[in-house]
Amino acid sequence: MSTITLTLKIWRQQDRKTKGRFETYETGPISQDMSFLEMLDVLNEQLTLEGKDPVAFDHDCREGICGMCGSVINGEAHGPEKETTLCQLHMRHFKDNDTLVIEPFRARAFPIIKDLAIDRTPLDRIIQAGGYISVNTGGAPDANAIPIAAERAEAALDAAACIGCGACVAACPNASAMLFVGAKITHLALLPQGLPERSGRPLDMVQEMDSQGFGNCSNIQECEQACPKGISIQNIARLNHEYLRAAFLSEE
């Protein structure tokens, strides 16, 4: 098992209001089999024993599905590996004596809570505005009552795979959440169950996105590059299509 030593420049910020700064840490030997977050665990154990404040970072499942983790590593959201969340990024992708600059996802809509931890509740608010199908529990027809072509169900799942981590927002120079919104709009627009609310959903979600302080899309495509689940930029095209359709054809 090979080990490496790293220089870490980590964004430290006490809370939302205090001004932050980068601090530099030299790591001890880091096994290349570690995940990135385990490397941070090791650093935090070391800081704790030295009587210093450990680095705050969000994480939970550590298997790439909960969407809780995420930082910007050397300018890239979730680090250099394609379609990989930070928890699934392993240290074998770094070299001995590398310097890593680690900072939180930055966006006006994502205030910093502490160090690398941010507040992403604005994404929940966008979903609250209409990112669902309005059915109450009970009384649903038999699951096989409406056939859905396998390809269509698969395409809906491609969009529904979004984990809500916010990397797309962090990667976008406009801090837009269009990929996030587009993924949900696409998921629901592709399914027959989603059609009854087709004329309201895109308008409501986009309006909420704007009011939460996210920017608009200017086709830079950084979001798609950063997305750990490979959500395609075509979802934004579909969002625009659905938005225009709703705006012009809505009877409300």
Next chain:
Amino acid sequence: MNLNPKIPPGPLADKWDTHRFNSLLVNPANKRKFDIIVVGAGLAGASASASLAELGYNVKTFCIQDSPRRGHSIAAQGGINAAKNYPNDGDSIFRLFYDTIKGGDFRAREANVYRLAQVSNNIIDQCVAQGVPFAREYGGSLANRSFGGAQVSRTFYARGQTGQQLLLGAYGALMRQVHKGKVRIYPRREMLELVVADGKARGIITRDLVSGRLESHCGHAVVLATGGYGNVYFLSTNAMASNVTAAFRAYRQGACFANPSFVQIHPTCIPVHGSYQSKLTLMSESLRNDGRIWIPKQKNDTRDPVEIPESEREYFLENKYPAFGNLVPRDVASRNAKEQCDQGKGVGETGLAVYLDFAEAIARDGRETIRSKYGNLFHMYEKITAGSPMEEPMMIYPAVHYTMGGLWVDYNLMSSLPGLFVLGEANFSDHGANRLGASALMQGLADGYFIIPATIATHLAGTELPDIDTGHPAFQEAENRASLRIKKLTALNGKRTVDDFHRELGLLLWDCCGMARNEKGLRYALNKIPEIREEFWRNVVVPGTNETFNQSLERAGRVADYLEYAELMVRDALARTESCGCHFREESQTEDNEAKRDDKNFSHVSVWEYNGESSAPISHTEPLVFENVRPSRRSYK
């Protein structure tokens, strides 16, 4: 202690209907007068919150993550069972019921399990209506697969991310109720105390994880959906924040704990590779359909696996269980892998791994076929280990995965403490001593969508619930308990980190109360745990203060509870001298080393009642009565 399971009378198939008819109702116009607290927003918590709010109750939902879309249900891969019988292969509600109760080694209640099988079909209908994109056949109907050795194909799935899609469906329903003002979400909150006023659960004390502020919340009922306690072992497939604190705090307030020693250990996980390791990753057990499990015959064989000739390999499952081979149930596969490694035949850097080899399947079916079946799993394995299962055998080892034990509940899912309901993995009710694959998602959603909305009304309408608020002295007392504990923790400035203690405890439990248990080991652990706990309260270091976002303090509180809870697990394991399901007591085995159940003495639920810090808990039992199935012996030879 009143442990009446309240099983409705009448034939098994009619019990749920009879019960609903005999239950009280809350008038639609009165529902808005009731406030319900739901702790947890995984499948059980989110589905319960949404469904209760749809009925008209006011719901407050608390979650530990930054968003209710992240509960650990999200990580479930395989699928969700239902008795739809779409493939026309002989499935039925009774068969799903029977398989579940047999899989649990006859240590669950018939009535609860039958109801689970009954509502399983409604769950699939509900999820499809919400837009959950399940896998489909080319004709457009839903696809099913066989899972975990089941003889019928009853598992619905969405690639390897079924849990995620189901949770996002429930989360959508929840967000809709937030938009309507019927649910208020409290993210980044941890429940630290249960408030019991006049003998009933009436509220909770939470800590705002960002500001450290303690908050009191009052309601007419409290619903816990806080998941399992697998992380007591430090290493498990659970998420990092999964913990026992909410359930354990409720236990300390009088809710009894059932079968705490029942822990499922999943055979196919990526092995531990270093002391820094923070969690274990599960690889779907579908891999055992084509992979062959083996170890070198010679101890400490360090050769490259591809260089070890056939004659020097031991396919231990195939040899020992010729009928089932590599497809024996989870507990049997896990135990045998451990046995081989304990004999020094394990592989990999730590010697705690066995090979899962696809070479024969690749030679038989071709690379493309194997890649199409397991490509995504191989990719995941490669990401973590940098090894390719197409070129060399995978290395796997068992890991703690799911906890069947939990807070005791009756047929209404109410704990022994009136007004406290417990759903999903946090309760003990449906899986007996072993859970079948694809049944956890089913149970979480059954409890949340269909059972609690029907059963909570009897409590609300039939109990005197005085009009109190957080000014009631019980709230002040509970807040004081929480605050005192935090003060004690933040004052500690010792020499060992929280994780260091957690690791020590986890290893002790893994060795003494893991896949195989014996009296000597359990007694050793029972003595050792108080020693670790004593040192923890003297020598742990908790940096920072309460009034900040302090993740070390969060972990310290959880580990402090694990250090008490672990003792309960060990006591339970010690008291149950039979082997059943996941619980293998070495003293109770057949001549050929298989689990030996003792129905005469142990056909019961073990229920533990808290009895103060300095005394041992009081042991109760709830007898299990089998009227519709005859307990048989599981055999896989």
